[in-house]
Amino acid sequence: MKLYTYFRSSAAYRVRIALNLKGLEYQAVPVHLLRGGGEQLADAYRQVNPSALVPTLVDDNGVAIGQSLAILEYLEETRPDAPLLPGDAAGRAHVRALALALVADTHPLGNLRVLKYIKGELGQSEEAKLAWQRHWLREGLVTFDAMLSRAGNRGRYCHGATPTLADCCLVPHLFSARRFEVDLAPFPALVRIDAACAQLPAFQLAHPARQPDCE
């Protein structure tokens, strides 16, 4: 398998964690989002992934998948060992909703193309752009935390005794939140889960600082 990845992309980070949790080997193909005006925008990459976003997984059978959550579901279906979804439909719905609260409702707002629009078309300052990023990162944490509380979670991970898709999404989100100096003090439960994940080699090896394209 080949993973088109960028060390600091939350979406790519999620997939790296899942690949590691399932013990799958892959070849990392770095796509530099800033260099040369953005390698993801080049025709060569658009032919791999028409959305011009990272990551893309290309399986050995040639199947190419963009969209991190579609990749995680595909891995779950084709490599069911070390499951990342619980065994019951209600549990799976909860885990998917947790993942989507970050993947859908939060992450796209901080995407590079959106930040460019904020500074370009909307003529906002660097400071206003940072406030925007922090605002939505924090909103994501508030919702995620409320969803865990509502489910009565007091476990080591987001749901059940092993990491799920929800943990694959939470950890990169917290990485971004720290990078942009969002105060994590109001979210002790999330920080605790993050610390538990950080003890696992699958999460350690997926960290942006450990990637070959890290600057």
Place this chain on the structure above:
Amino acid sequence: MKLYTYFRSSAAYRVRIALNLKGLEYQAVPVHLLRGGGEQLADAYRQVNPSALVPTLVDDNGVAIGQSLAILEYLEETRPDAPLLPGDAAGRAHVRALALALVADTHPLGNLRVLKYIKGELGQSEEAKLAWQRHWLREGLVTFDAMLSRAGNRGRYCHGATPTLADCCLVPHLFSARRFEVDLAPFPALVRIDAACAQLPAFQLAHPARQPDCE
């Protein structure tokens, strides 16, 4: 089943289509996103869905699910008749990636809370807000169209001989695109699929204009 819904919400519209395609009866509970400062923000609704977003599905067994795509996957797992995902893993990955290109990468940018921030915190005009909405609606169509082309789609629907999750997401997206006067001329393949879907009662009955809370 109970569906907390708002007639014009794309996310609720997706779920209504899926419920109809599967022939499932449900009780619609309208949540007015504008009235009284937003009924979705009230404590009563937050207790149903901590994200304070519509829709929420509450199954007869009490399971409550926010996030439209998590709801669609749950319905697919628990009510497998009239499948909304293809039978092969590669096909499922493609359909999920199509859905996420709209659900994750596009729709959240036009959400009410985001538009409020654009006008409030960023001090943008109504015109600039509209341009923002149109820009991202169009971007979603460009990506979706490129993904269909890349897959060599020439079928009646987005994938295969029957509607899938991708169609459940495309049709509400096109409804919004028309509402905000995005030029659809560059997307004949998408308009054609939309027209095919519009012939099915499941899509007709899910249309915003047919909802009890439509104004």
